Amino acid sequence: MPDLWQDAMDHAVAVAKKAGEIIRDALQNDMKVMCKSSSVDLVTKTDQKVEQLIIASVKEKFPEHGFIGEESVAAGQPCVLSDSPTWIVDPVDGTTNFVHGYPFVAVCIGFAVNKKLEFGVVYSCIEDKMYTARRGKGAFCNGESLQVSDQKVINQSIIATEFGSDRDPEVVEKIFSNMRKILCLPVHGIRGAGSAAINMCLVASGCVEAYYEIGVHCWDVAAAAVIVEEAGGVLMDLEGGPMDLMSRRIIAANNKTIAERISKEIEAYPALRDDAPPGTTQ
Numbered sequence: 001m002p003d004l005w006q007d008a009m010d011h012a013v014a015v016a017k018k019a020g021e022i023i024r025d026a027l028q029n030d031m032k033v034m035c036k037s038s039s040v041d042l043v044t045k046t047d048q049k050v051e052q053l054i055i056a057s058v059k060e061k062f063p064e065h066g067f068i069g070e071e072s073v074a075a076g077q078p079c080v081l082s083d084s085p086t087w088i089v090d091p092v093d094g095t096t097n098f099v100h101g102y103p104f105v106a107v108c109i110g111f112a113v114n115k116k117l118e119f120g121v122v123y124s125c126i127e128d129k130m131y132t133a134r135r136g137k138g139a140f141c142n143g144e145s146l147q148v149s150d151q152k153v154i155n156q157s158i159i160a161t162e163f164g165s166d167r168d169p170e171v172v173e174k175i176f177s178n179m180r181k182i183l184c185l186p187v188h189g190i191r192g193a194g195s196a197a198i199n200m201c202l203v204a205s206g207c208v209e210a211y212y213e214i215g216v217h218c219w220d221v222a223a224a225a226v227i228v229e230e231a232g233g234v235l236m237d238l239e240g241g242p243m244d245l246m247s248r249r250i251i252a253a254n255n256k257t258i259a260e261r262i263s264k265e266i267e268a269y270p271a272l273r274d275d276a277p278p279g280t281t282q
Helices: 006-027 045-061 070-074 095-100 169-183 196-205 218-230 256-265
Strands: 033-035 042-044 066-069 086-093 106-113 116-124 129-134 139-141 158-160 189-191 210-214 234-236 249-253
Touching (some): 006 045, 006 086, 006 095, 006 106, 006 116, 006 129, 042 045, 045 066, 045 070, 045 106, 066 218, 070 086, 086 095, 086 196, 106 196, 106 218, 116 196, 116 218, 129 196, 129 218, 139 196, 158 196, 169 189, 196 210, 196 218, 210 256, 218 234, 218 249, 249 256
Parallel strands (some): 158 210
Antiparallel strands (some): 033 042, 086 106, 106 116, 129 139, 210 249, 234 249
């Protein structure tokens, strides 16, 4: 069977490196910061510049392919995953980190065909760590093979999560309630890098047993999802079923035992689907 998508993945790695250079350069200069949904949901000119670079580069090489990009969707483009080859792009995952110089910022490029993720590239550009994975071909960081932790006991695990950008008191209370349940299992600790993709790559690397969150978007997790699975991990919905890329909720874990234990503890709360029709409300 021909290796259909290696050329596309090689291109994704190359353009992610270029994007990382732009991000590192921007850290040395003043940056224009804007707000999206709230004062804590940030976007910068760098997010927009990087996404434009990635989309222009890919369109030139693969003009028939489709795109889902964070900033394109914010500007009104539909978020629809079709059967066509589709690039799912988060130009700067960890924008708040970027604005503050907190060193966990990632360029995320996922690629799906027939609604199935085929490869993922996550470039943690300040750390200069390039995470890559192709379906059925393993996961790597800077060329070194990745393998999830073999820990099966949640009491001896580190769990990653995030607070998100929704500051509605009811949502914040549910976030803390869920964290309290996980912390009191007990677990060794709760961590968060400030980037969904980097949290998931830490699961793939074996130093974190699981990551869960409600409120993430498909562009936050698509690339890293392939990396987790190819490192031997599992992806799950918060209620125990298969991960739904558009549902805005996820558990990524080293094994099914840990993932199912987390799903039993977490109380899910509503998050508007990424593919909800325009004008839909919660």
